Amino acid sequence: MPAARFQEEVEINSLEEIDQVNAEAWVMRRSDPRRLIGLALIARDKSLEKGYKKGLAYSYRSTGVAYLTMGQYQLALPDLLKSKAYFLELNDYKGASSALRNIGNIYTQLSVFEKAEHYYLVAVEYAEKSRDSKAITYVRTNLGLIEQLKGNYMKAISIMEGSLLAMRENGDEYAVSEILFNIGNNYLSANDIDSAKKYLDEALEIANKLNYLKGIAQSYVTLGQLYFKTGFNDKALNLMKHGVASALELNEKRIAAETYKLLSKVHKKMGNLVKALECMEMHDEMKSKLQLSDTKSLLDSLQGEIDLEKSEKKTLENKNKELEFAYAVIKDKNKDITDSIKYARHIQNALLPPADFLNNYINDYFIFYQSKEIVSGDLYWFNQRNGLVYFAVIDCTGHGVPGAFISIVAHNTLEQTFRELTEGTNAADFVNRSAQLFNEYIRQTYEDST
Incomplete structure (x- = not known):
């Protein structure tokens, strides 16, 4: 069995070495598919052992394509389907596109054109996501092959000529040989013998070289x-x-x-x-x-x-x-947090002067107090002494919880300033002392606050 023979020659100890073996195997997909299978199976065993999904994705793709090359579709299909699944788990759209395109190739060979076209179109979608222009060209070539199998020879040639030009520019000689063959085959089916011979001769020349x-x-x-x-x-x-x-x-x-x-x-x-x-x-x-x-x-x-x-x-x-x-x-968690904030609102509301207290000293007034959040960064304050009424309306920096914390500091500042009141204190002195206390509470200098 090929796998056993190559297991004696290849030693893999790291994920990088798995990638290297998979890469070496992939190069052989057209020239030596049997040896490819042996190497890919070694990489697969090690990938399974290490739980390495990338290694599994490439290994299954390699064996799937090798079986496809040898016409063993019953072995190719399950491997390519597994490869596609692993690539999608890894969000590797380029790899998924390659697997899907080869599944499409199987259905093309089986003449199940509707399913082939479905896989090709999804392959193009993934190739576009990964910006893989070469893969898009491959799929277009495959769509041309479907037209050929349907008997639309000149339409197939038109599609393939564009692909041939792109592959010559990319330097992919395997693809060039394959497309040349398909174009030549189409010309032969269309009874254009001279054109057919020209393309088939070049296809054979390149295939022999490779x-x-x-x-x-x-x-x-x-x-x-x-x-x-x-x-x-x-x-x-x-x-x-x-x-x-x-x-x-x-x-x-x-x-x-x-x-x-x-x-x-x-x-x-x-x-x-x-x-x-x-x-x-x-x-x-x-x-x-x-x-x-x-x-x-x-x-x-x-x-x-x-x-x-x-x-x-x-x-x-x-x-x-x-x-x-x-x-x-x-x-x-959101309910716990919201409940805590609602409880904080009750505490904050308790700091506001009650209506019956205000009614004892003011006759003609109204209060409109509507917080933006559950708790507020704004507050109003009221007190009286010796027949004088003291009140403040304060807009603290910030809304919600941060503003509410500041509002509590502001309330405490006003209360302490009020307690320190002496005869003859005017409004300006009251505000200045409140500002001084506020800065002390939050350890902020005058320069920081300006």
């Missing part, structure tokens, strides 16, 4: 189709044999199955009926297994989505319960 086995296989096979269409049967046969060999080396049974069907037609055209029958039998056997696998993939994907939806619903329910509990705690 040792991109899937690109090599599909380019050989499609060039073989081109030569078969134009009557060059020997050339077609040779190219298709190379193509099926590359596909089998990669374990890309889907490409291999379609190639055997094409080889059957070529052999029949050349009069090799026994070979034609053998190739058709190979095609039928592979196709039958693939159909069973595709059905299982669809069922697995649906079950995966149902399980994920249940998990997300459960998570949401738990979060709602946590919010309800937090709200209840805050509500209780």
Whole structure:
């Protein structure tokens, strides 16, 4: 088993080393998907051991894409769904976009275009959130592929030409090779042989340079189709044999199955009926297994989505319960605080002169006292001595609790000043003494108060 072999070679002791192994694995997604799986599984084991969600997200994405490359959709789908879930937990929209795009690729290959388009559009949404222009280009290419599979060849070419230009500028040769192949395939379907050959030749050249086995296989096979269409049967046969060999080396049974069907037609055209029958039998056997696998993939994907939806619903329910509990705690604390402030209001009101006291000394008056908050930063004060009435209306700095504290200090200041009154004290002396006492109470200098 590949994972066991690579476990002997790779030692991981830190989260940084997990990231490094995942990065090394990802580079191999097109050139060596089997080795990728081995490395990614090592990173996954260590991530599980350390509870490292980022490591799990990238590991599942890597294995999902590797299985997709090899046409093993029933293995690819659950891994990509798990990858998407971990990326979203981490608020990594770029990673989530990548996982969703590859899920869309699976549904495209299964010809479930409506679901493919759904995943592509969500992938674009996340790519835009993360400002990942390269990912947006990838998804647009995939949408072009859907148009191709629907038979809208020129529309597909138009979409892909824009993607090709962007990928050339980005220097992504794997993507360039893939898009060149798709454009060439569209031209071949539209019977534009010259344009098809031009794009397919360049796609094969780049794939060979990169040792991109899937690109090599599909380019050989499609060039073989081109030569078969134009009557060059020997050339077609040779190219298709190379193509099926590359596909089998990669374990890309889907490409291999379609190639055997094409080889059957070529052999029949050349009069090799026994070979034609053998190739058709190979095609039928592979196709039958693939159909069973595709059905299982669809069922697995649906079950995966149902399980994920249940998990997300459960998570949401738990979060709602946590919010309800937090709200209840805050509500209780708020009630305690409010009750305390209301009690403080009673204390503050008790400091105000009562109406029956005022009525003994003043006949024609009214009081309008309305605090902005529960407690007030304003107050009125009244007292009398020897037939003289003393009153003050005070606006303290601040509202609510801070203002209320200041108002109590102000009240105490007035009371003490009143107690110190001597014969002949005028209003100015009263105010100055009150200010002096107030500053002493709050330890504030005259300069601070100006």
